[in-house]
Amino acid sequence: MPTRRHPAAHVEPPATPQPSQEEVALRAALQAAAEEVPAVAARLGPRFARAEARRRAQTYLRGLLSPLERKNGWQLAEAAGDRTPYATQHLLGRADWDPDAVREDLRTYVVEHLGDPGAVLVVDETGVVKKGMASAGVAKQDVGCVGKVEQAQVGVFVAYASPQGVAFVDRALYLPQEWTDDPARCQRAGIPAGVGFATKPELAQTMLARVRAAGVPAAWVTADSVSGDDRHLRMWLEAHEQAYVLAVSGKEDVNVAATGTQRRVSTLLKELQEVPDAGWQRLSAGDGEKGPRWYDWYRLPLVPPLQEGYERWCLVRRSLRDPKDLQAYVVFAPVGTELATLVQVAGRRWTIEVAFEAAKGEVGLDQYEVRSWTGW
Numbered sequence: 001m002p003t004r005r006h007p008a009a010h011v012e013p014p015a016t017p018q019p020s021q022e023e024v025a026l027r028a029a030l031q032a033a034a035e036e037v038p039a040v041a042a043r044l045g046p047r048f049a050r051a052e053a054r055r056r057a058q059t060y061l062r063g064l065l066s067p068l069e070r071k072n073g074w075q076l077a078e079a080a081g082d083r084t085p086y087a088t089q090h091l092l093g094r095a096d097w098d099p100d101a102v103r104e105d106l107r108t109y110v111v112e113h114l115g116d117p118g119a120v121l122v123v124d125e126t127g128v129v130k131k132g133m134a135s136a137g138v139a140k141q142d143v144g145c146v147g148k149v150e151q152a153q154v155g156v157f158v159a160y161a162s163p164q165g166v167a168f169v170d171r172a173l174y175l176p177q178e179w180t181d182d183p184a185r186c187q188r189a190g191i192p193a194g195v196g197f198a199t200k201p202e203l204a205q206t207m208l209a210r211v212r213a214a215g216v217p218a219a220w221v222t223a224d225s226v227s228g229d230d231r232h233l234r235m236w237l238e239a240h241e242q243a244y245v246l247a248v249s250g251k252e253d254v255n256v257a258a259t260g261t262q263r264r265v266s267t268l269l270k271e272l273q274e275v276p277d278a279g280w281q282r283l284s285a286g287d288g289e290k291g292p293r294w295y296d297w298y299r300l301p302l303v304p305p306l307q308e309g310y311e312r313w314c315l316v317r318r319s320l321r322d323p324k325d326l327q328a329y330v331v332f333a334p335v336g337t338e339l340a341t342l343v344q345v346a347g348r349r350w351t352i353e354v355a356f357e358a359a360k361g362e363v364g365l366d367q368y369e370v371r372s373w374t375g376w
Helices: 021-047 051-063 073-080 086-093 101-112 185-190 198-211 232-241 265-272 339-347 349-362
Strands: 120-129 141-144 150-161 165-173 219-225 242-249 253-257 261-264 281-288 290-302 310-318 328-332
Touching: 021 051, 021 086, 021 101, 021 349, 051 073, 051 086, 073 086, 086 261, 101 150, 101 165, 120 141, 120 198, 120 349, 150 198, 150 349, 165 198, 165 349, 198 232, 219 339, 232 242, 232 328, 242 339, 253 265, 265 290, 265 310, 265 328, 281 349, 290 339, 310 339, 328 339, 339 349
Parallel strands: 120 219, 219 242
Antiparallel strands: 120 150, 141 150, 150 165, 242 328, 253 261, 281 290, 290 310, 310 328
């Protein structure tokens, strides 16, 4: 008996995913940046000793801003018409050029385009997982962006966030003590003899001091608890009358104004869970990928600083989904600063996370292959 054939079901082809508004904006920004390459290359030219290195630097910039899927040495070499990545690796690791002078040029360029007196300096760290033991600073260490201990290089960065946009203005490679205690190993990686061990908050302070010395306009500093827990950094900022909103961990202590006593932040947060909802104020910390980022906020006066015209607060953020999820910040701000302003500054720390994501996803921050201090 013949089988009965059914007509094949019509299957719609899978829909092509549409890029998000953020992706569209990022691609437009990269295109605009690519158009700036000749002008930027001309500005950076004097930092390279040889004409060939100047030409190679411009080619390298074009490659980083191109639509290439990956931005490693082989891919960049292919885009430049080279058969091997050796020319690019030579540029970054062995050619005669001044990376710190390039940093100064970058910072000037950022201020020209994004400068604003109300800007926020954002401090954070990120890691790049690396195999082997030869790359400068590589070690088994905590890598926050992957959430575990990995063999990696970790850098501390300062970003400049203003209403016009966000961009990095400085960087420092963190060298674990196993490196700084081994001068021969440091020499092989090209690390200058005068570079010693420095904690991440100390690296942050050095970079913030450079930014201040350059006269960069900025009203605020914000950072995560790695820097916020460092009392020396906080005192340094206060001594320079630099307002800040710094996250702190539960193990940090604060001096509460009402009692004049030092309290552990973790204990304080447990007590604040009992504050009625009416005591909290719901405010947005800025727009995220899904719209405004709403939280409940509370602030508690701390013992006043030595600087006249300023006050200290313990600012607390409470999650709407989980009222027990609290994050504390220590604040040093001009007298009379409104809560909404502090919330906006705290929310600006999110901008450096976006910048890290764009740098790694679009311009190869985590795909470089040079091992030297200069190359990093």
